[in-house]
Amino acid sequence: MKIHFFVWTILTFILHTRICQSIKWLALSKTSASLAMNQTQHCKQLDGLVSSQMQLCRSNLELMQTIIQAAKEVKKTCIKAFSDMRWNCSSIELAPNFNQDLERGTRESAFVYALSAATISHTIARACTVGDLPGCSCGPIPGETLDQGSRWGGCADNVNYGLMMGSKFSDAPMKMKKAGSQANKLMHLHNSEVGRQVLKSSLDLKCKCHGVSGSCSIKTCWKGLLELREIALDLKTKYLSATKVVHRPMGTRKQLVPKDLDIRPVRESELIYLQSSPDYCLKNEKLGSHGTQDRQCNKTSPGSDSCDLMCCGRGYNPYMDTVVERCHCKYHWCCYVTCKKCERTVERYVCK
Ligand SMILES: *[C@@H]1O[C@H](CO)[C@@H](O)[C@H](O)[C@H]1NC(C)=O
Numbered sequence: 001m002k003i004h005f006f007v008w009t010i011l012t013f014i015l016h017t018r019i020c021q022s023i024k025w026l027a028l029s030k031t032s033a034s035l036a037m038n039q040t041q042h043c044k045q046l047d048g049l050v051s052s053q054m055q056l057c058r059s060n061l062e063l064m065q066t067i068i069q070a071a072k073e074v075k076k077t078c079i080k081a082f083s084d085m086r087w088n089c090s091s092i093e094l095a096p097n098f099n100q101d102l103e104r105g106t107r108e109s110a111f112v113y114a115l116s117a118a119t120i121s122h123t124i125a126r127a128c129t130v131g132d133l134p135g136c137s138c139g140p141i142p143g144e145t146l147d148q149g150s151r152w153g154g155c156a157d158n159v160n161y162g163l164m165m166g167s168k169f170s171d172a173p174m175k176m177k178k179a180g181s182q183a184n185k186l187m188h189l190h191n192s193e194v195g196r197q198v199l200k201s202s203l204d205l206k207c208k209c210h211g212v213s214g215s216c217s218i219k220t221c222w223k224g225l226l227e228l229r230e231i232a233l234d235l236k237t238k239y240l241s242a243t244k245v246v247h248r249p250m251g252t253r254k255q256l257v258p259k260d261l262d263i264r265p266v267r268e269s270e271l272i273y274l275q276s277s278p279d280y281c282l283k284n285e286k287l288g289s290h291g292t293q294d295r296q297c298n299k300t301s302p303g304s305d306s307c308d309l310m311c312c313g314r315g316y317n318p319y320m321d322t323v324v325e326r327c328h329c330k331y332h333w334c335c336y337v338t339c340k341k342c343e344r345t346v347e348r349y350v351c352k
């Protein structure tokens, strides 16, 4: 009996620590484009969903193509935003079985949670705008008055609907009773909220000119979201200044508070993490670091992709690469351009 109980305890522990991973839905990025998603049975074919997300899938089938699209966008945007960094987000491709860099509550996972939350709401809001979803349409016309010569028109991104449905889906794993440690859940929820705040504040006035031959005598304006790439850059800045926190009793409850000595609550605008990141210079599969050997670096860049920083002082090897470019372009009347293809060799560098 004792041994059984022991094994059972270990098993529950393993299950719980595994379940605390709440961005497994990013595995949807691997969903085949041919999956129809027009019957509730199709939900079972999706990878990485927890039971409450499966429930949302069944009751909001029409939303699922958009959520699959969002998972693809998260992956693409993260890899793009971190292509110049030692940690380059390539491990996001492992979804739903992440390495330690995203499994533990590191600074990197803080970024991915925030980006995921922002992206799912962004993608849903945009899908409303283009009429892909039956449950929503354009956002409301704002109460503010515009300058003379401008009027409200066009179709606003439906941020409220995006935030409502997006958070319902992406926060679902963290709202489950058995979802891992309280500290992890609080951290993930906080970082997701930071992502949504950045998205919300990116809503900006966009206008289009009308009038005789582009005179712009009339402008129609609407509230539109920034592109994801810009939102990711904003979040990357927050990633660089993220705050390490600890789970500590504050008053009657345990809360996440900054670890350093200046006693202050966690700010709503900052990303937070519980675990320090491994040294991404060196390969350590167990900790989720691929190391930077063989990564391309830039000899003249002053930034994080410079050979000095990227290669962590180990030095670099040059190699010759051929780039194909359009050249000798000629304009033909009317109206097309023909070009030749020219090859050019360039020197590139990879880290030792
Ligand atoms: C679901 O989609 C597939 C492929 O688009 C189509 O062949 C099938 O008829 C659809 N089923 C229903 C119930 O709409």
Ligand SMILES: *[C@@H]1O[C@H](CO)[C@@H](O)[C@H](O)[C@H]1NC(C)=O
Binding pocket: 079, 083, 088, 090, 290, 291, 292, 293, 295
């Ligand atoms: C990211 O880093 C890994 C490991 O060093 C490497 O294999 C991969 O090619 C890199 N990806 C990009 C886009 O640079």
Ligand SMILES: *[C@@H]1O[C@H](CO)[C@@H](O)[C@H](O)[C@H]1NC(C)=O
Binding pocket: 298, 299, 300, 301, 302
């Ligand atoms: C290297 O960095 C410089 C300066 O930032 C930039 O102008 C150049 O395009 C970069 N080269 C490559 C291959 O990315």
